[in-house]
Amino acid sequence: MTPAERDLRYYAALGLAAEASHLAQGYFNRRETLGTTMKGAQDWLTVADGKVEAFLRERLSQLFPQDTVIGEEAGGEASDAVWILDPIDGTANFAHGDRNWCISIGFLVDRRPEIGVVAAPALGELYAARRGAGVTLNGEPIKVSGGSDIARASVELGWSTRVPAERYVEIIGRCYGAGAAVRRAGSGTLGLCHVANGASDAYAELHINAWDVAAGIVIAGEAGAQINDFFAGEGLSKGNPILCCTPGLVAPLRDITGIA
Ligand code: IPD
Ligand code: CA
Ligand code: CA
Ligand code: CA
Structure with a gap:
Protein backbone atom coordinates (compact mmCIF):
# COMPACT_ATOMS: atom_id res chain seq x y z
CA MET A 1 0.00 0.00 0.00
CA ILE A 142 0.10 13.95 22.76
CA LYS A 143 2.66 11.79 24.51
CA VAL A 144 2.89 9.30 27.35
CA SER A 145 3.50 10.38 30.96
CA GLY A 146 7.16 9.36 31.10
CA GLY A 147 6.76 8.05 34.66
CA SER A 148 9.19 5.42 35.89
CA ASP A 149 8.26 4.92 39.54
CA ILE A 150 5.78 2.09 40.03
CA ALA A 151 4.92 3.48 43.46
CA ARG A 152 3.57 6.64 41.78
CA ALA A 153 1.95 4.89 38.84
CA SER A 154 -1.72 4.83 37.91
CA VAL A 155 -2.45 1.50 36.25
CA GLU A 156 -5.69 0.57 34.52
CA LEU A 157 -6.55 -3.13 34.58
CA GLY A 158 -9.22 -4.39 32.20
CA TRP A 159 -11.20 -7.49 32.94
CA SER A 160 -13.88 -9.62 31.30
CA THR A 161 -15.49 -12.96 32.17
CA ARG A 162 -13.14 -14.54 29.57
CA VAL A 163 -10.51 -14.75 32.32
CA PRO A 164 -11.06 -16.22 35.82
CA ALA A 165 -11.58 -13.41 38.32
CA GLU A 166 -8.92 -14.84 40.66
CA ARG A 167 -6.14 -14.01 38.18
CA TYR A 168 -7.38 -10.44 37.92
CA VAL A 169 -7.65 -10.06 41.68
CA GLU A 170 -4.11 -11.43 42.08
CA ILE A 171 -2.72 -8.74 39.73
CA ILE A 172 -4.65 -6.03 41.56
CA GLY A 173 -3.03 -7.25 44.79
CA ARG A 174 0.45 -7.15 43.23
CA CYS A 175 -0.12 -3.61 41.97
CA TYR A 176 -1.16 -2.41 45.41
CA GLY A 177 1.78 -4.30 46.91
CA ALA A 178 4.13 -2.31 44.63
CA GLY A 179 2.43 0.94 45.61
CA ALA A 180 0.62 1.55 42.30
CA ALA A 181 -2.91 2.89 42.10
CA VAL A 182 -5.40 0.74 40.19
CA ARG A 183 -8.41 1.78 38.18
CA ARG A 184 -10.86 0.20 35.78
CA ALA A 185 -12.85 2.62 33.67
CA GLY A 186 -14.57 0.03 31.42
CA SER A 187 -13.21 0.74 27.93
CA GLY A 188 -10.07 -1.09 26.84
CA THR A 189 -9.71 1.17 23.81
CA LEU A 190 -9.86 4.34 25.89
CA GLY A 191 -7.55 2.65 28.40
CA LEU A 192 -4.85 2.65 25.69
CA CYS A 193 -5.74 6.20 24.60
CA HIS A 194 -5.44 7.42 28.17
CA VAL A 195 -1.94 5.95 28.37
CA ALA A 196 -1.21 7.86 25.15
CA ASN A 197 -2.17 11.24 26.61
CA GLY A 198 -0.55 10.57 29.99
CA ALA A 199 -3.85 10.42 31.90
CA SER A 200 -2.70 7.02 33.12
CA ASP A 201 0.65 5.25 33.05
CA ALA A 202 -0.37 1.78 31.94
CA TYR A 203 -3.15 -0.45 30.67
CA ALA A 204 -3.10 -4.22 31.06
CA GLU A 205 -5.62 -6.99 30.42
CA LEU A 206 -5.05 -10.75 30.42
CA HIS A 207 -7.24 -11.35 27.37
CA ILE A 208 -8.62 -8.78 24.98
CA ASN A 209 -9.83 -8.94 21.39
CA ALA A 210 -8.31 -7.32 18.32
CA TRP A 211 -11.22 -4.86 17.85
CA ASP A 212 -10.66 -3.53 21.39
CA VAL A 213 -7.03 -2.59 20.71
CA ALA A 214 -6.26 -2.33 16.96
CA ALA A 215 -6.72 1.45 16.83
CA GLY A 216 -5.43 2.09 20.34
CA ILE A 217 -2.14 0.30 19.59
CA VAL A 218 -1.32 2.83 16.84
CA ILE A 219 -2.41 5.74 19.04
CA ALA A 220 -0.45 4.65 22.12
CA GLY A 221 2.57 3.53 20.07
CA GLU A 222 2.81 6.89 18.32
CA ALA A 223 2.61 8.62 21.72
CA GLY A 224 5.68 6.67 22.88
CA ALA A 225 4.07 3.79 24.77
CA GLN A 226 5.60 0.33 24.75
CA ILE A 227 3.20 -2.44 23.86
CA ASN A 228 3.64 -6.22 23.68
CA ASP A 229 3.37 -7.89 20.28
CA PHE A 230 -0.41 -8.23 20.43
CA PHE A 231 -0.85 -9.44 16.84
CA ALA A 232 1.62 -12.31 17.30
CA GLY A 233 0.22 -15.81 16.89
CA GLU A 234 -3.56 -15.80 16.74
CA GLY A 235 -4.00 -12.32 18.21
CA LEU A 236 -6.04 -11.10 15.25
CA SER A 237 -8.57 -13.94 15.31
CA LYS A 238 -8.58 -15.02 18.97
CA GLY A 239 -7.18 -12.11 20.98
CA ASN A 240 -4.18 -12.00 23.30
CA PRO A 241 -3.05 -10.36 26.54
CA ILE A 242 -2.11 -6.69 26.32
CA LEU A 243 0.34 -4.58 28.28
CA CYS A 244 0.71 -0.95 27.18
CA CYS A 245 2.66 1.49 29.30
CA THR A 246 5.05 4.38 29.47
CA PRO A 247 8.54 2.91 28.80
CA GLY A 248 9.91 3.32 32.34
CA LEU A 249 7.30 0.94 33.75
CA VAL A 250 7.76 -2.01 31.38
CA ALA A 251 9.99 -4.04 33.71
CA PRO A 252 7.89 -3.84 36.90
CA LEU A 253 4.63 -4.32 35.02
CA ARG A 254 5.90 -7.38 33.17
CA ASP A 255 6.71 -8.86 36.58
CA ILE A 256 3.36 -7.90 38.06
CA THR A 257 1.14 -9.00 35.16
CA GLY A 258 3.20 -11.84 33.67
CA ILE A 259 2.55 -10.32 30.21
CA ALA A 260 5.73 -10.28 28.11
C1 IPD B 1 -14.91 -4.54 26.55
C2 IPD B 1 -14.31 -3.31 27.17
C3 IPD B 1 -13.72 -3.66 28.52
C4 IPD B 1 -12.64 -4.71 28.37
C5 IPD B 1 -13.21 -5.95 27.71
C6 IPD B 1 -13.87 -5.60 26.39
P1 IPD B 1 -17.00 -3.95 24.93
O1 IPD B 1 -15.42 -4.23 25.25
O2 IPD B 1 -13.27 -2.78 26.38
O3 IPD B 1 -13.17 -2.53 29.13
O4 IPD B 1 -12.14 -5.02 29.65
O5 IPD B 1 -12.16 -6.86 27.47
O6 IPD B 1 -14.48 -6.77 25.87
O7 IPD B 1 -17.70 -5.26 25.13
O8 IPD B 1 -17.46 -2.87 25.85
O9 IPD B 1 -16.94 -3.57 23.50
CA1 CA C 1 -14.71 -3.68 23.00
CA1 CA D 1 -17.94 -3.35 21.54
CA1 CA E 1 -18.94 -6.35 23.61
Missing part, protein backbone atom coordinates in the same frame (compact mmCIF):
# COMPACT_ATOMS: atom_id res chain seq x y z
CA THR A 2 1.37 3.42 -0.94
CA PRO A 3 1.51 6.33 1.56
CA ALA A 4 -1.17 8.11 -0.50
CA GLU A 5 -3.49 5.10 -0.31
CA ARG A 6 -2.98 4.95 3.44
CA ASP A 7 -3.66 8.69 3.83
CA LEU A 8 -6.88 8.33 1.88
CA ARG A 9 -8.03 5.72 4.37
CA TYR A 10 -6.96 7.84 7.35
CA TYR A 11 -9.01 10.84 6.23
CA ALA A 12 -11.95 8.58 5.40
CA ALA A 13 -11.74 7.09 8.92
CA LEU A 14 -11.83 10.59 10.44
CA GLY A 15 -14.97 11.45 8.49
CA LEU A 16 -16.64 8.16 9.34
CA ALA A 17 -15.77 8.55 13.04
CA ALA A 18 -17.55 11.91 13.08
CA GLU A 19 -20.67 10.47 11.43
CA ALA A 20 -20.65 7.38 13.64
CA SER A 21 -20.29 9.60 16.72
CA HIS A 22 -23.41 11.48 15.74
CA LEU A 23 -25.27 8.20 15.21
CA ALA A 24 -24.18 6.75 18.59
CA GLN A 25 -24.89 9.98 20.48
CA GLY A 26 -28.48 9.72 19.24
CA TYR A 27 -28.89 6.58 21.39
CA PHE A 28 -26.77 7.59 24.39
CA ASN A 29 -28.79 8.46 27.49
CA ARG A 30 -32.06 7.56 25.76
CA ARG A 31 -33.00 4.37 27.56
CA GLU A 32 -36.26 3.97 25.64
CA THR A 33 -34.43 3.35 22.32
CA LEU A 34 -31.33 1.60 23.70
CA GLY A 35 -32.76 -1.95 23.43
CA THR A 36 -30.29 -3.34 25.97
CA THR A 37 -29.71 -7.12 26.02
CA MET A 38 -26.99 -9.32 27.51
CA LYS A 39 -24.70 -11.54 25.39
CA GLY A 40 -23.40 -13.12 28.61
CA ALA A 41 -22.49 -12.17 32.17
CA GLN A 42 -21.59 -8.45 32.17
CA ASP A 43 -21.42 -8.62 28.34
CA TRP A 44 -23.80 -5.85 27.31
CA LEU A 45 -25.31 -5.15 23.93
CA THR A 46 -27.43 -2.22 22.78
CA VAL A 47 -29.13 -1.35 19.52
CA ALA A 48 -26.41 1.27 18.96
CA ASP A 49 -23.63 -1.38 18.73
CA GLY A 50 -25.29 -3.03 15.71
CA LYS A 51 -26.35 0.24 14.06
CA VAL A 52 -22.91 1.85 14.30
CA GLU A 53 -21.13 -1.25 13.02
CA ALA A 54 -23.58 -1.64 10.11
CA PHE A 55 -23.08 2.02 9.18
CA LEU A 56 -19.28 1.76 9.23
CA ARG A 57 -19.25 -1.52 7.30
CA GLU A 58 -21.51 -0.22 4.59
CA ARG A 59 -19.50 2.96 4.08
CA LEU A 60 -16.11 1.22 4.17
CA SER A 61 -17.17 -1.40 1.66
CA GLN A 62 -18.42 1.35 -0.68
CA LEU A 63 -15.25 3.42 -0.31
CA PHE A 64 -12.68 0.58 -0.31
CA PRO A 65 -14.27 -2.54 -1.83
CA GLN A 66 -10.87 -4.25 -2.04
CA ASP A 67 -10.35 -4.09 1.78
CA THR A 68 -11.98 -6.50 4.24
CA VAL A 69 -13.71 -5.59 7.52
CA ILE A 70 -13.77 -7.34 10.88
CA GLY A 71 -16.13 -6.02 13.55
CA GLU A 72 -17.09 -7.19 17.02
CA GLU A 73 -20.76 -7.67 16.25
CA ALA A 74 -20.74 -9.11 12.69
CA GLY A 75 -17.32 -10.78 12.47
CA GLY A 76 -15.55 -10.80 9.09
CA GLU A 77 -12.51 -12.05 7.26
CA ALA A 78 -8.87 -11.06 7.69
CA SER A 79 -6.81 -9.99 4.68
CA ASP A 80 -3.62 -8.02 4.02
CA ALA A 81 -5.67 -4.78 4.20
CA VAL A 82 -8.28 -5.11 6.94
CA TRP A 83 -10.37 -2.65 8.94
CA ILE A 84 -10.96 -3.64 12.56
CA LEU A 85 -14.01 -2.05 14.16
CA ASP A 86 -15.40 -1.82 17.64
CA PRO A 87 -18.65 0.08 17.09
CA ILE A 88 -19.03 0.85 20.79
CA ASP A 89 -16.21 0.02 23.18
CA GLY A 90 -17.36 0.30 26.77
CA THR A 91 -20.90 -0.87 26.04
CA ALA A 92 -21.60 -1.47 29.75
CA ASN A 93 -20.76 2.20 30.38
CA PHE A 94 -22.83 3.27 27.36
CA ALA A 95 -25.84 1.30 28.64
CA HIS A 96 -25.51 2.88 32.10
CA GLY A 97 -25.18 6.43 30.81
CA ASP A 98 -21.47 6.66 31.75
CA ARG A 99 -19.55 8.81 29.24
CA ASN A 100 -16.43 6.61 29.06
CA TRP A 101 -17.17 4.82 25.77
CA CYS A 102 -15.89 5.22 22.25
CA ILE A 103 -15.98 4.17 18.63
CA SER A 104 -12.79 2.48 17.48
CA ILE A 105 -11.62 2.28 13.87
CA GLY A 106 -8.34 0.49 13.21
CA PHE A 107 -6.69 -0.45 9.93
CA LEU A 108 -4.02 -3.14 9.50
CA VAL A 109 -1.72 -3.83 6.57
CA ASP A 110 -0.09 -7.26 6.62
CA ARG A 111 -1.21 -7.65 10.25
CA ARG A 112 0.52 -4.45 11.31
CA PRO A 113 -1.66 -1.63 12.74
CA GLU A 114 -1.29 1.41 10.46
CA ILE A 115 -4.23 3.69 11.30
CA GLY A 116 -6.05 4.31 14.58
CA VAL A 117 -9.00 6.64 14.97
CA VAL A 118 -10.92 6.63 18.25
CA ALA A 119 -13.83 8.96 18.90
CA ALA A 120 -15.23 9.39 22.40
CA PRO A 121 -17.96 11.93 21.65
CA ALA A 122 -19.45 12.04 25.15
CA LEU A 123 -15.99 12.96 26.48
CA GLY A 124 -15.25 15.35 23.61
CA GLU A 125 -12.13 13.35 22.66
CA LEU A 126 -10.93 12.39 19.17
CA TYR A 127 -7.66 10.45 18.97
CA ALA A 128 -6.08 10.02 15.54
CA ALA A 129 -2.83 8.35 14.49
CA ARG A 130 -0.94 6.90 11.56
CA ARG A 131 2.06 4.67 12.21
CA GLY A 132 5.21 6.74 11.91
CA ALA A 133 3.31 10.02 11.47
CA GLY A 134 2.41 10.93 15.06
CA VAL A 135 -0.78 11.11 17.06
CA THR A 136 -3.17 13.84 18.08
CA LEU A 137 -5.97 14.34 20.57
CA ASN A 138 -8.43 16.91 19.21
CA GLY A 139 -5.72 18.05 16.79
CA GLU A 140 -2.95 18.52 19.39
CA PRO A 141 0.05 16.16 19.65
Whole structure:
Protein backbone atom coordinates (compact mmCIF):
# COMPACT_ATOMS: atom_id res chain seq x y z
CA MET A 1 0.00 0.00 0.00
CA THR A 2 1.37 3.42 -0.94
CA PRO A 3 1.51 6.33 1.56
CA ALA A 4 -1.17 8.11 -0.50
CA GLU A 5 -3.49 5.10 -0.31
CA ARG A 6 -2.98 4.95 3.44
CA ASP A 7 -3.66 8.69 3.83
CA LEU A 8 -6.88 8.33 1.88
CA ARG A 9 -8.03 5.72 4.37
CA TYR A 10 -6.96 7.84 7.35
CA TYR A 11 -9.01 10.84 6.23
CA ALA A 12 -11.95 8.58 5.40
CA ALA A 13 -11.74 7.09 8.92
CA LEU A 14 -11.83 10.59 10.44
CA GLY A 15 -14.97 11.45 8.49
CA LEU A 16 -16.64 8.16 9.34
CA ALA A 17 -15.77 8.55 13.04
CA ALA A 18 -17.55 11.91 13.08
CA GLU A 19 -20.67 10.47 11.43
CA ALA A 20 -20.65 7.38 13.64
CA SER A 21 -20.29 9.60 16.72
CA HIS A 22 -23.41 11.48 15.74
CA LEU A 23 -25.27 8.20 15.21
CA ALA A 24 -24.18 6.75 18.59
CA GLN A 25 -24.89 9.98 20.48
CA GLY A 26 -28.48 9.72 19.24
CA TYR A 27 -28.89 6.58 21.39
CA PHE A 28 -26.77 7.59 24.39
CA ASN A 29 -28.79 8.46 27.49
CA ARG A 30 -32.06 7.56 25.76
CA ARG A 31 -33.00 4.37 27.56
CA GLU A 32 -36.26 3.97 25.64
CA THR A 33 -34.43 3.35 22.32
CA LEU A 34 -31.33 1.60 23.70
CA GLY A 35 -32.76 -1.95 23.43
CA THR A 36 -30.29 -3.34 25.97
CA THR A 37 -29.71 -7.12 26.02
CA MET A 38 -26.99 -9.32 27.51
CA LYS A 39 -24.70 -11.54 25.39
CA GLY A 40 -23.40 -13.12 28.61
CA ALA A 41 -22.49 -12.17 32.17
CA GLN A 42 -21.59 -8.45 32.17
CA ASP A 43 -21.42 -8.62 28.34
CA TRP A 44 -23.80 -5.85 27.31
CA LEU A 45 -25.31 -5.15 23.93
CA THR A 46 -27.43 -2.22 22.78
CA VAL A 47 -29.13 -1.35 19.52
CA ALA A 48 -26.41 1.27 18.96
CA ASP A 49 -23.63 -1.38 18.73
CA GLY A 50 -25.29 -3.03 15.71
CA LYS A 51 -26.35 0.24 14.06
CA VAL A 52 -22.91 1.85 14.30
CA GLU A 53 -21.13 -1.25 13.02
CA ALA A 54 -23.58 -1.64 10.11
CA PHE A 55 -23.08 2.02 9.18
CA LEU A 56 -19.28 1.76 9.23
CA ARG A 57 -19.25 -1.52 7.30
CA GLU A 58 -21.51 -0.22 4.59
CA ARG A 59 -19.50 2.96 4.08
CA LEU A 60 -16.11 1.22 4.17
CA SER A 61 -17.17 -1.40 1.66
CA GLN A 62 -18.42 1.35 -0.68
CA LEU A 63 -15.25 3.42 -0.31
CA PHE A 64 -12.68 0.58 -0.31
CA PRO A 65 -14.27 -2.54 -1.83
CA GLN A 66 -10.87 -4.25 -2.04
CA ASP A 67 -10.35 -4.09 1.78
CA THR A 68 -11.98 -6.50 4.24
CA VAL A 69 -13.71 -5.59 7.52
CA ILE A 70 -13.77 -7.34 10.88
CA GLY A 71 -16.13 -6.02 13.55
CA GLU A 72 -17.09 -7.19 17.02
CA GLU A 73 -20.76 -7.67 16.25
CA ALA A 74 -20.74 -9.11 12.69
CA GLY A 75 -17.32 -10.78 12.47
CA GLY A 76 -15.55 -10.80 9.09
CA GLU A 77 -12.51 -12.05 7.26
CA ALA A 78 -8.87 -11.06 7.69
CA SER A 79 -6.81 -9.99 4.68
CA ASP A 80 -3.62 -8.02 4.02
CA ALA A 81 -5.67 -4.78 4.20
CA VAL A 82 -8.28 -5.11 6.94
CA TRP A 83 -10.37 -2.65 8.94
CA ILE A 84 -10.96 -3.64 12.56
CA LEU A 85 -14.01 -2.05 14.16
CA ASP A 86 -15.40 -1.82 17.64
CA PRO A 87 -18.65 0.08 17.09
CA ILE A 88 -19.03 0.85 20.79
CA ASP A 89 -16.21 0.02 23.18
CA GLY A 90 -17.36 0.30 26.77
CA THR A 91 -20.90 -0.87 26.04
CA ALA A 92 -21.60 -1.47 29.75
CA ASN A 93 -20.76 2.20 30.38
CA PHE A 94 -22.83 3.27 27.36
CA ALA A 95 -25.84 1.30 28.64
CA HIS A 96 -25.51 2.88 32.10
CA GLY A 97 -25.18 6.43 30.81
CA ASP A 98 -21.47 6.66 31.75
CA ARG A 99 -19.55 8.81 29.24
CA ASN A 100 -16.43 6.61 29.06
CA TRP A 101 -17.17 4.82 25.77
CA CYS A 102 -15.89 5.22 22.25
CA ILE A 103 -15.98 4.17 18.63
CA SER A 104 -12.79 2.48 17.48
CA ILE A 105 -11.62 2.28 13.87
CA GLY A 106 -8.34 0.49 13.21
CA PHE A 107 -6.69 -0.45 9.93
CA LEU A 108 -4.02 -3.14 9.50
CA VAL A 109 -1.72 -3.83 6.57
CA ASP A 110 -0.09 -7.26 6.62
CA ARG A 111 -1.21 -7.65 10.25
CA ARG A 112 0.52 -4.45 11.31
CA PRO A 113 -1.66 -1.63 12.74
CA GLU A 114 -1.29 1.41 10.46
CA ILE A 115 -4.23 3.69 11.30
CA GLY A 116 -6.05 4.31 14.58
CA VAL A 117 -9.00 6.64 14.97
CA VAL A 118 -10.92 6.63 18.25
CA ALA A 119 -13.83 8.96 18.90
CA ALA A 120 -15.23 9.39 22.40
CA PRO A 121 -17.96 11.93 21.65
CA ALA A 122 -19.45 12.04 25.15
CA LEU A 123 -15.99 12.96 26.48
CA GLY A 124 -15.25 15.35 23.61
CA GLU A 125 -12.13 13.35 22.66
CA LEU A 126 -10.93 12.39 19.17
CA TYR A 127 -7.66 10.45 18.97
CA ALA A 128 -6.08 10.02 15.54
CA ALA A 129 -2.83 8.35 14.49
CA ARG A 130 -0.94 6.90 11.56
CA ARG A 131 2.06 4.67 12.21
CA GLY A 132 5.21 6.74 11.91
CA ALA A 133 3.31 10.02 11.47
CA GLY A 134 2.41 10.93 15.06
CA VAL A 135 -0.78 11.11 17.06
CA THR A 136 -3.17 13.84 18.08
CA LEU A 137 -5.97 14.34 20.57
CA ASN A 138 -8.43 16.91 19.21
CA GLY A 139 -5.72 18.05 16.79
CA GLU A 140 -2.95 18.52 19.39
CA PRO A 141 0.05 16.16 19.65
CA ILE A 142 0.10 13.95 22.76
CA LYS A 143 2.66 11.79 24.51
CA VAL A 144 2.89 9.30 27.35
CA SER A 145 3.50 10.38 30.96
CA GLY A 146 7.16 9.36 31.10
CA GLY A 147 6.76 8.05 34.66
CA SER A 148 9.19 5.42 35.89
CA ASP A 149 8.26 4.92 39.54
CA ILE A 150 5.78 2.09 40.03
CA ALA A 151 4.92 3.48 43.46
CA ARG A 152 3.57 6.64 41.78
CA ALA A 153 1.95 4.89 38.84
CA SER A 154 -1.72 4.83 37.91
CA VAL A 155 -2.45 1.50 36.25
CA GLU A 156 -5.69 0.57 34.52
CA LEU A 157 -6.55 -3.13 34.58
CA GLY A 158 -9.22 -4.39 32.20
CA TRP A 159 -11.20 -7.49 32.94
CA SER A 160 -13.88 -9.62 31.30
CA THR A 161 -15.49 -12.96 32.17
CA ARG A 162 -13.14 -14.54 29.57
CA VAL A 163 -10.51 -14.75 32.32
CA PRO A 164 -11.06 -16.22 35.82
CA ALA A 165 -11.58 -13.41 38.32
CA GLU A 166 -8.92 -14.84 40.66
CA ARG A 167 -6.14 -14.01 38.18
CA TYR A 168 -7.38 -10.44 37.92
CA VAL A 169 -7.65 -10.06 41.68
CA GLU A 170 -4.11 -11.43 42.08
CA ILE A 171 -2.72 -8.74 39.73
CA ILE A 172 -4.65 -6.03 41.56
CA GLY A 173 -3.03 -7.25 44.79
CA ARG A 174 0.45 -7.15 43.23
CA CYS A 175 -0.12 -3.61 41.97
CA TYR A 176 -1.16 -2.41 45.41
CA GLY A 177 1.78 -4.30 46.91
CA ALA A 178 4.13 -2.31 44.63
CA GLY A 179 2.43 0.94 45.61
CA ALA A 180 0.62 1.55 42.30
CA ALA A 181 -2.91 2.89 42.10
CA VAL A 182 -5.40 0.74 40.19
CA ARG A 183 -8.41 1.78 38.18
CA ARG A 184 -10.86 0.20 35.78
CA ALA A 185 -12.85 2.62 33.67
CA GLY A 186 -14.57 0.03 31.42
CA SER A 187 -13.21 0.74 27.93
CA GLY A 188 -10.07 -1.09 26.84
CA THR A 189 -9.71 1.17 23.81
CA LEU A 190 -9.86 4.34 25.89
CA GLY A 191 -7.55 2.65 28.40
CA LEU A 192 -4.85 2.65 25.69
CA CYS A 193 -5.74 6.20 24.60
CA HIS A 194 -5.44 7.42 28.17
CA VAL A 195 -1.94 5.95 28.37
CA ALA A 196 -1.21 7.86 25.15
CA ASN A 197 -2.17 11.24 26.61
CA GLY A 198 -0.55 10.57 29.99
CA ALA A 199 -3.85 10.42 31.90
CA SER A 200 -2.70 7.02 33.12
CA ASP A 201 0.65 5.25 33.05
CA ALA A 202 -0.37 1.78 31.94
CA TYR A 203 -3.15 -0.45 30.67
CA ALA A 204 -3.10 -4.22 31.06
CA GLU A 205 -5.62 -6.99 30.42
CA LEU A 206 -5.05 -10.75 30.42
CA HIS A 207 -7.24 -11.35 27.37
CA ILE A 208 -8.62 -8.78 24.98
CA ASN A 209 -9.83 -8.94 21.39
CA ALA A 210 -8.31 -7.32 18.32
CA TRP A 211 -11.22 -4.86 17.85
CA ASP A 212 -10.66 -3.53 21.39
CA VAL A 213 -7.03 -2.59 20.71
CA ALA A 214 -6.26 -2.33 16.96
CA ALA A 215 -6.72 1.45 16.83
CA GLY A 216 -5.43 2.09 20.34
CA ILE A 217 -2.14 0.30 19.59
CA VAL A 218 -1.32 2.83 16.84
CA ILE A 219 -2.41 5.74 19.04
CA ALA A 220 -0.45 4.65 22.12
CA GLY A 221 2.57 3.53 20.07
CA GLU A 222 2.81 6.89 18.32
CA ALA A 223 2.61 8.62 21.72
CA GLY A 224 5.68 6.67 22.88
CA ALA A 225 4.07 3.79 24.77
CA GLN A 226 5.60 0.33 24.75
CA ILE A 227 3.20 -2.44 23.86
CA ASN A 228 3.64 -6.22 23.68
CA ASP A 229 3.37 -7.89 20.28
CA PHE A 230 -0.41 -8.23 20.43
CA PHE A 231 -0.85 -9.44 16.84
CA ALA A 232 1.62 -12.31 17.30
CA GLY A 233 0.22 -15.81 16.89
CA GLU A 234 -3.56 -15.80 16.74
CA GLY A 235 -4.00 -12.32 18.21
CA LEU A 236 -6.04 -11.10 15.25
CA SER A 237 -8.57 -13.94 15.31
CA LYS A 238 -8.58 -15.02 18.97
CA GLY A 239 -7.18 -12.11 20.98
CA ASN A 240 -4.18 -12.00 23.30
CA PRO A 241 -3.05 -10.36 26.54
CA ILE A 242 -2.11 -6.69 26.32
CA LEU A 243 0.34 -4.58 28.28
CA CYS A 244 0.71 -0.95 27.18
CA CYS A 245 2.66 1.49 29.30
CA THR A 246 5.05 4.38 29.47
CA PRO A 247 8.54 2.91 28.80
CA GLY A 248 9.91 3.32 32.34
CA LEU A 249 7.30 0.94 33.75
CA VAL A 250 7.76 -2.01 31.38
CA ALA A 251 9.99 -4.04 33.71
CA PRO A 252 7.89 -3.84 36.90
CA LEU A 253 4.63 -4.32 35.02
CA ARG A 254 5.90 -7.38 33.17
CA ASP A 255 6.71 -8.86 36.58
CA ILE A 256 3.36 -7.90 38.06
CA THR A 257 1.14 -9.00 35.16
CA GLY A 258 3.20 -11.84 33.67
CA ILE A 259 2.55 -10.32 30.21
CA ALA A 260 5.73 -10.28 28.11
C1 IPD B 1 -14.91 -4.54 26.55
C2 IPD B 1 -14.31 -3.31 27.17
C3 IPD B 1 -13.72 -3.66 28.52
C4 IPD B 1 -12.64 -4.71 28.37
C5 IPD B 1 -13.21 -5.95 27.71
C6 IPD B 1 -13.87 -5.60 26.39
P1 IPD B 1 -17.00 -3.95 24.93
O1 IPD B 1 -15.42 -4.23 25.25
O2 IPD B 1 -13.27 -2.78 26.38
O3 IPD B 1 -13.17 -2.53 29.13
O4 IPD B 1 -12.14 -5.02 29.65
O5 IPD B 1 -12.16 -6.86 27.47
O6 IPD B 1 -14.48 -6.77 25.87
O7 IPD B 1 -17.70 -5.26 25.13
O8 IPD B 1 -17.46 -2.87 25.85
O9 IPD B 1 -16.94 -3.57 23.50
CA1 CA C 1 -18.94 -6.35 23.61
CA1 CA D 1 -14.71 -3.68 23.00
CA1 CA E 1 -17.94 -3.35 21.54
